[in-house]
Amino acid sequence: MSNQARVVLGRSDEARACCPDLLTTPLDEGQAVELAKVFKALGDPVRLRLLSLIASRPGGEVCVCDLTPAFDLSQPTISHHLKLLRQAGLIDCERRGTWVYYWLVPETTDHLAGILTRPAGASLPEHPASVG
DSSP: OOOOOOOOOOHHHHHHHSOOTTSOOOOOOHHHHHHHHHHHHSSHHHHHHHOOOOOOOOTSSEEHHGGGGGGSOOOHHHHHHHHHHHHTTTEEEEEEEEEEEEEEEHHHHHHHHTTTSSSSTOOOOOOOGOOO
């Protein structure tokens, strides 16, 4: 594995207790920058499909040799997209002989789901256009 920079979204229980998520408290600048990197990685249809193919694979991992045929793209282009997903902390990989195997990093996707989910029991604010 290379020493490439990665976005780290996972937080400890203490951090969650002191630092509410997106729907309860506005993000600070640093949080927004880090979160934007992950959403940017997800903002491409090829990368979104790659993530889905990896995440839905029985056994939890997939060889790059099984990913490439699913796209009408060159192998270097697929590798580039996988690299961006890895840098965003959404997937990880391991080389085994000739092939590289990829798997989802559930902590990252769980954190994304958590920051976009309203806390239990919280009501939606009333939108002015709906009053009347």
